[in-house]
Amino acid sequence: MQQGDSAPSQVIIGLDVGTTAVKATAHPIGGGRAITVRREFPLLRPAPGREEQDPDQIVDAVLAALADLAQQLDGTPVLAISCSAAMHGLVGLDADHRPVTPLVTWADSRSTDECAALYESSQAFDVHHLSGVPVHPMSPLTKLMWFARHDPQARVRWWVGLKDYVVWHLTGRLTSEVNSASASGLLAMHTRQWDEGLLELAGITADQLADVHEITDTLPLGAAAAGRCGLPAGLPVVLGAGDGPLANIGVGALVPGVGGLTLGNSGAVRTFVDEPGVDDRGTLFCLALTPGSWVVGGPLSNGGGVISWLLDLLGFDLLTEGPDRSFADLFELAGRVPPGSEGLVMVPYLIAERAPLWDPSLHGTLMGLQRHHGRGHLVRAAMEGVAMQFAGITDALGQVSPVTSVHASGGAFRSAVWAHIIASVLGRPLTVVGSDGSASLGAAALGLLAVGRATTLDEGLGLLRPGVDQGEVVATDPQEVELYRRLRADVPQLLEDQLQLAAAFPRR
Known part of the structure; x- marks a missing residue:
């Protein structure tokens, strides 16, 4: 705790x-x-289209972060640990639970050919409507399917x-929960x-997968992990859910009609519904959460990461002042450019994109580029391009559960310019409820529900962050809304046009 802060009587760890x-x-x-402790771990790119990680490096980072946090808490009672994680990763383990493959992350595109085969055989539609997950790498x-075809792992x-x-x-228990499953x-x-x-x-059987539990189920913290992180053995560990759905809870988007929009390196728009279903065009996923x-x-695969790419590409000379200052300067340049970027349009598909088209063959493109366009135009066109992808998803939600207002969070919303662009492109009330940490x-909040300290998610959220859904409403100009x-x-x-380009110049 910082000097002058009074110690809380009890905390729960997200x-x-x-x-x-x-x-x-x-x-x-x-x-x-x-109090937040952050530990980074590398993302490996051993070949084009490969996005992998060492799962044991991630575990080491998790335990180190918990140990540092426990030290900072200095004896403050901890109620539970509640878990959130990036979704769609895959790792193969041997009989002793040791990794025999890397963690293949959500951004990995090695299975593009397998996806294409499902579309060509017309199985993709059935898979999507059965599982709720669009066919995509x-x-x-x-x-x-890729492992079964290219790298069968007997171990x-x-x-x-x-x-x-x-x-x-x-x-010490191998389990999954219904949302991640x-x-x-x-x-x-x-x-x-x-x-x-x-x-x-x-190409697998059910006995190769972990048992599926509810997201509110708990397991006791094991002695080995407790010894490494300095927390008491037996502490409840709430299985939790994927980071996206938990971000919706964190921004107070808890009922149908309220969209939760997150924008970090990637992004998403989501809303809760009472009945499962997807749209006819294959834009949306539908994932189980609680029993009802x-x-x-x-x-989106391409969110704030597009701005990071531009920062590297443009060779900004402000990095000596730190990356946050450099990003702020990019956003300031974008703010000087009028809406529409004076005719410059960016389709921001730098890595295989997901919604709204779920076509990993599409390339990123700048169109309308002219001599008078400068760095600010490039940045604003990228921001507008990402915003238009969000709008495509939000429109598709109208088939299942129309979104009338949006609660937004993520590191990108430190930029008032980007918040304004997204609000104008969406054409719906947008409330920024936090810049980071919503998952x-x-x-x-889910953890409080799981251990009985709250009776609803809304109550749990209110116990941790009263008024979380009462953030800053982003003002828009009706003329800009109409322009977008x-x-x-x-x-x-x-x-x-992109599809035709993709056919002529396949992604490498």
Whole structure:
């Protein structure tokens, strides 16, 4: 605790394992200043299209973050650890639960050919409507198809996700929960059970997968993990859920009609529904959550990472002042450029994109580039391009559960310019409820429900962050909203042009 802060009487830890870092946050019960410890781990790119990680490096980072946090808490009672993790990762384990494959992350595109085969055979539609997960290299289903075809692993006894492996090291029990299992593409969204037909397609059997529990189920912290992180053995570990659905909880987007939008390196728009279902065009995922709710939405692979790429590309000379200052300067340049970027349009597909089209063959493109366009135009066009992808997802949600307002969070919302662009492109009320940490907060609120300190998610959230859904409403100009509406009408033709380019210049 910082000098002058009064120690909270009790905290709950939200453990959020992301794509490149883990954040362990102690949330005071009853409100107050949270304490966060962050530990990073590398993302490996051994070949084009490969996005891998060493799962044991991630576990080491998790335990180190918890140990540092426990030291900072200095004896403050901890109620539980509640888990959140990036979704769609896949790792193979041997009979002793040791990794025999790398963690193949959501961003890995090695299974592009397997996806294409499912579309060509017309199986993709059935897979999507059965599992709720669109056919895409993101999906563990298609990753398993790739392993079965290219790299059969005789030593693989278990196929698990990232959080499953972290929970194994925390508790000594190999388990999954319904939300992460649903994201694998192997679970039937209506029955919430492993589907035999999907397992056969993937080339595995149900006994190679962990048992599926509810997201509120708990396991005791094991002695080995407790010894490494300085927390008491037996402490409840709440299985939790994927980082996206938990982010919706963290921003207070808890009812149908309220969208939760997150924008970090990647992004997503999601809303909770009472009945499972997806749209006819294949834009949306539908994942099981609690016994009476599902989460529907669409994820972007290319979010704030596009701005990071531009920062490297433009060779900004401000890095000596730190990356945060450099990003702020990029956003300031974008703010000087009028809406529409004076005719410059960017389709921001730098890595295989997911929603709204789920076509990993599409390339990123700049169109309308002219001599008068400068760095600010490039940055604003990228921000507008990402915003238009969000709008496509939000429109698709209208088939299942129309979104009338949006609660937003993520590191990108430190930029008022980007918040304004997204609000104008969406054409809906947008409330920024936090710049970061929504998944951890959502995990903590879920944890309070799991251990009986709250009777609803809303109550749990209120115990940790009163008024979390009362953030800053982003003002928009009706003329800008109309301008972006007209620009969006041109996007389908631009994407059709993209498909033709992709056929002429395949992604390498």
